[in-house]
Amino acid sequence: MINSEETIGNVFAGLxxxxxxxxxxxxILAAIEERTSQQPVATPRWVWSxxxxxxxAACLFLAITVLHRHFNPLTQARHSAVSAxxxxxxxxxxxxxxxxxxPHEPIAPIKTVAPERKxxxxxxxxxxxxxEMHAPSHPAPEAPLTDEEKLLLRVVRLGDPQVxxxxxxxxxxxxxxxxxxxxxxxxxxxxxxxxxxxQITE
Amino acid sequence: xxxxxxxxxxxxxxxxxxxxxxxxALVETYSRLLFRVVHSVLRNxxxxxxxxxxxxxxxxxxxxxxxxxxxxxxxxVRVAWNLALDRRxxxxxxxxxxxxxxxxxxxxxxxxERLAEAQRMKAVLREMERLPRAERHILLLxxxxxxxxxxxxKVVGRSESAVRALLFRARTRxxxxxxxxxxxx
Numbered sequence: 001m002i003n004s005e006e007t008i009g010n011v012f013a014g015l016x017x018x019x020x021x022x023x024x025x026x027x028i029l030a031a032i033e034e035r036t037s038q039q040p041v042a043t044p045r046w047v048w049s050x051x052x053x054x055x056x057a058a059c060l061f062l063a064i065t066v067l068h069r070h071f072n073p074l075t076q077a078r079h080s081a082v083s084a085x086x087x088x089x090x091x092x093x094x095x096x097x098x099x100x101x102x103p104h105e106p107i108a109p110i111k112t113v114a115p116e117r118k119x120x121x122x123x124x125x126x127x128x129x130x131x132e133m134h135a136p137s138h139p140a141p142e143a144p145l146t147d148e149e150k151l152l153l154r155v156v157r158l159g160d161p162q163v164x165x166x167x168x169x170x171x172x173x174x175x176x177x178x179x180x181x182x183x184x185x186x187x188x189x190x191x192x193x194x195x196x197x198x199q200i201t202e
Numbered sequence: 203x204x205x206x207x208x209x210x211x212x213x214x215x216x217x218x219x220x221x222x223x224x225x226x227a228l229v230e231t232y233s234r235l236l237f238r239v240v241h242s243v244l245r246n247x248x249x250x251x252x253x254x255x256x257x258x259x260x261x262x263x264x265x266x267x268x269x270x271x272x273x274x275x276x277x278x279v280r281v282a283w284n285l286a287l288d289r290r291x292x293x294x295x296x297x298x299x300x301x302x303x304x305x306x307x308x309x310x311x312x313x314x315e316r317l318a319e320a321q322r323m324k325a326v327l328r329e330m331e332r333l334p335r336a337e338r339h340i341l342l343l344x345x346x347x348x349x350x351x352x353x354x355x356k357v358v359g360r361s362e363s364a365v366r367a368l369l370f371r372a373r374t375r376x377x378x379x380x381x382x383x384x385x386x387x
Binding site: 005007008010011013016018019020021024025028029032035036 | 225226229230233234237238241242245247250251254255258259262302303306309310319322323325326327330342345346347376377380381
């Protein structure tokens with residue numbers, strides 16, 4: 001059996017009396033000095049805040065400018081008016097040259113060329129009429145095909161030569177004449193045969 | 203101010219003086235205590251010194267918030283304690299304990315008893331490591347004998363009465379296990 005108390009005491013004493021090697025403080029300070037010299041110069045926090053605020057303000061200004069240019073109808077109208085003036089002032093001969101240099105996009109309808117004024121008091125019906133009048137005009141949509149057109153389209157699509165030939169006026173008239181002649185011939189023949197049979201019966 | 207050789211420390215001290223808390227004074231005052239606290243966990247001189255160095259590097263990194271610390275001594279011990287526990291997870295503690303016990307036996311026991319004494323010390327250290335974690339931590343902190351109950355309680359985040367109870371149970375359990383181990387032989 002070991003003397004546990006004595007051994008425990010010895011171990012505890014060894015842990016309690018543990019001494020660092022000489023010059024511990026100097027080594028620690030040297031390590032800290034090295035660490036601090038490696039660190040970059042710390043920028044104050046307010047500098048970062050101001051920089052961030054400036055960046056946000058610049059972004060906002062840029063966004064507002066772009067939106068303003070994009071959506072401002074006055075600017076667009078001025079641009080269109082300048083284009084139109086250029087075309088008319090140069091005469092019809094140069095118009096073609098200038099027009100060829102201009103972008104081939106259709107000019108958007110100008111909604112408000114003049115600066116906005118206070119609108120006079122008008123009732124709702126007039127307002128609707130005015131809005132309809134100022135509304136951009138577009139070509140009317142194509143009318144749907146008539147039944148005859150649809151039939152014609154189907155015939156052409158099928159490509160049956162006999163039916164297609166019927167579309168030719170001359171061929172059609174000739175066929176109709178032949179059919180008429182055949183019919184007349186048949187009627188005459190049948191009339192004669194009926195007359196003969198009546199005579200025989202009598 | 204520190205009294206180290208050379209003029210570099212003077213320059214360094216003036217730089218640190220800007221941080222309002224004199225780190226040099228902190229190093230002089232607490233480095234030995236922190237070394238013993240860390241050494242009780244690691245049982246290795248080089249590793250313990252390295253951890254103490256890390257503690258003061260942390261102090262420099264948090265120098266702006268040092269003014270808010272009420273008890274610098276407990277705060278430093280706590281930082282050192284946590285860093286030591288973290289370091290112990292990464293090293294091989296059994297090898298450290300063996301060399302520590304052999305060195306300790308060489309200092310305390312006569313030459314003919316050194317081997318047996320080293321074996322007994324290794325057994326004590328092994329049984330300490332087998333104690334429940336809370337008991338082991340309190341026992342190791344109490345070994346330093348420089349921390350009061352209140353300070354130990356703050357370091358481990360428990361009440362003073364709990365620390366007292368844990369310390370009593372740790373000592374009793376360690377003694378019983380060692381006696382039982384001796385009786386088995």
